[in-house]
Amino acid sequence: MSANAPAIGQPSRWILPAALALVLISFVAAVFLGIVDIPARDVLSALTGTGSTEARSIILDIRLPRIVTGILAGMQFALAGLLLQTITRNPLADPSLMGVSQGATLTVTLFLLFTVYLANPDSYSVNELPIAWLPPAGMIGGMAAGGIIYLLAFRLDLSPLRITLCGIAIGAVLHAIAIGLIAGWGSARIEIILEWLSGSLYARTWDHALFLLPFTVAGLGMLPLIYRPLNLLRFDAAVARSFGLSYRRQFSLVLLVSCALAASAVGAVGPIVFVGLIVPHLARFLAGRHFPLVLPLTIVLGAVIVTLGDLVGRLAGGPEEVPIGVVTALMGVPVMLALLRRVP
Amino acid sequence: MPLTCSHLSVSYGRRRALSGFSLSMEKGEIRALIGPNGSGKSTALQALAGLIASSEGRAEIEGVSVASMSRRAIAKKLAFLPQQPVAPDEMTVAQLVRQGRFPHVGLFRSYGRKDEEAIAWALESTGLTGLAGRTLQELSGGERQRAWISAALAQEAAILLLDEPTSFLDIGYQVEVLDLVHRLSRERGVTIVMAIHDINQAIAVSDRISLLEKGELRFDGAPKALSESGLVEKTFRVKGTFVEVAPGKPPHFDVELTKLNRSGP
Numbered sequence: 001m002s003a004n005a006p007a008i009g010q011p012s013r014w015i016l017p018a019a020l021a022l023v024l025i026s027f028v029a030a031v032f033l034g035i036v037d038i039p040a041r042d043v044l045s046a047l048t049g050t051g052s053t054e055a056r057s058i059i060l061d062i063r064l065p066r067i068v069t070g071i072l073a074g075m076q077f078a079l080a081g082l083l084l085q086t087i088t089r090n091p092l093a094d095p096s097l098m099g100v101s102q103g104a105t106l107t108v109t110l111f112l113l114f115t116v117y118l119a120n121p122d123s124y125s126v127n128e129l130p131i132a133w134l135p136p137a138g139m140i141g142g143m144a145a146g147g148i149i150y151l152l153a154f155r156l157d158l159s160p161l162r163i164t165l166c167g168i169a170i171g172a173v174l175h176a177i178a179i180g181l182i183a184g185w186g187s188a189r190i191e192i193i194l195e196w197l198s199g200s201l202y203a204r205t206w207d208h209a210l211f212l213l214p215f216t217v218a219g220l221g222m223l224p225l226i227y228r229p230l231n232l233l234r235f236d237a238a239v240a241r242s243f244g245l246s247y248r249r250q251f252s253l254v255l256l257v258s259c260a261l262a263a264s265a266v267g268a269v270g271p272i273v274f275v276g277l278i279v280p281h282l283a284r285f286l287a288g289r290h291f292p293l294v295l296p297l298t299i300v301l302g303a304v305i306v307t308l309g310d311l312v313g314r315l316a317g318g319p320e321e322v323p324i325g326v327v328t329a330l331m332g333v334p335v336m337l338a339l340l341r342r343v344p
Numbered sequence: 345m346p347l348t349c350s351h352l353s354v355s356y357g358r359r360r361a362l363s364g365f366s367l368s369m370e371k372g373e374i375r376a377l378i379g380p381n382g383s384g385k386s387t388a389l390q391a392l393a394g395l396i397a398s399s400e401g402r403a404e405i406e407g408v409s410v411a412s413m414s415r416r417a418i419a420k421k422l423a424f425l426p427q428q429p430v431a432p433d434e435m436t437v438a439q440l441v442r443q444g445r446f447p448h449v450g451l452f453r454s455y456g457r458k459d460e461e462a463i464a465w466a467l468e469s470t471g472l473t474g475l476a477g478r479t480l481q482e483l484s485g486g487e488r489q490r491a492w493i494s495a496a497l498a499q500e501a502a503i504l505l506l507d508e509p510t511s512f513l514d515i516g517y518q519v520e521v522l523d524l525v526h527r528l529s530r531e532r533g534v535t536i537v538m539a540i541h542d543i544n545q546a547i548a549v550s551d552r553i554s555l556l557e558k559g560e561l562r563f564d565g566a567p568k569a570l571s572e573s574g575l576v577e578k579t580f581r582v583k584g585t586f587v588e589v590a591p592g593k594p595p596h597f598d599v600e601l602t603k604l605n606r607s608g609p
Binding site for chain 2: 089224225228229231232234235236238239241242243244245246247284288289291
């Protein structure tokens, strides 16, 4: 930007490279550290395809897939949150505003309920549950909830306030139904739901990473297309339209991208939606007036926060690891409060 | 003709905000829309800008119906500055003004020399070149208003619609904005329609005036004819007289402040 000379003391040059370096560091740390102590040399040989079968299995089949899944999900949650906060002009927006996590919770609950009773009425058959189908089931629910809220708000002209109010109302209903089902269900299978609900990277496989990858790629691929409209969607509708933006079309497109990113991520790792709330704030704080930095910083920090959060959860909990959703919420709240102190 | 509308009517639900409004602008003309609060000035401007749909009649830019044009096509020809627009606090003046080039660059084309020149001109015309790197939060009310005008100028549209551009500005900036409006019209041939509250400013700066009351057009003509019509006093329910300040200059409306009694201590 030629007309926008960088102010002195603004960390605009080094902040993105620093954040990228942080991704690499957290990735390496997450690969090398874990509850099973594997010497660094064995980790390296496992990565190159040699070494003991046990080390190879832990690194290649357990740690790497969960790290990659976490990175993809983190980027998706953070990006979804930024898009939603930007277009609704609501700093407290996260993917649950569009009912994505509540809708996903409901369909995952329904899915488990029905498959269990259709397949096997024995209430202790946890291992036979079709867990591989949870990501698509959750994603469909998330998208459906987002779609319902969109249609309700669309009828009422898509004002950000309407979207927020519709989102809260629909989200609350879906959540209540899901909790009601879970409460009335009461059996060993509840553990699967609870683990999924808290947002977890436990036992995530390459299948989860592969499930997410197309959404991550498509979401990032959409960015050049929505980048300029996103700038204009920060204004209210009258101003954005006066500047030549087809407000309705572009708003809907960005909303769709946001919901698809969030719903697929929720399906794969459960509602770690706090990442979507907190990371954009962190990115905005670091970028200051350099708005063009906010978008890349959000994506990169989303990967970092989830990777580090999961590592902390793995190391802190011992064999009974602390779910990533709990870690991000506990770590995120102080960050959020500190950032909010800047808001008048 | 750059901008016309005929028998334009707009309703919000059951309330009719504008009925049968007609306007026809010459190139480079300055038109003031005056009228009491709620008389339909903003509604008329928004309907002209194609931001709200009309129930009857239509607005046309160079003979083409505004309703049939895309937002980008409209924005290339017409810039509209709403009343008290809102932007994110952390946005800088330069970033705001750059958005004015969106109709020209679209989704993908990078900013060329012509765009940078337009931005530089827009900043300079509003005296903001030195403040380009400031965030809007750091500006005074007058500077912020000028930043918005600057963004509208960066569109390089031949038609400029301004909704109360001088409200909330001190008298110095008010004069500056009116002076800028005058220069745009006379030097660049920009056609300008603005809603404005100050009757004397409307009379001083505009070529023609439209007076609205309860959504209906009460007067359309030259400032001098308006001053002789007695409509201003009637519409605004005030007493006052139009005083000739100097020969050949527009008259000055001197309003009587009857409710005030300043004789006693």
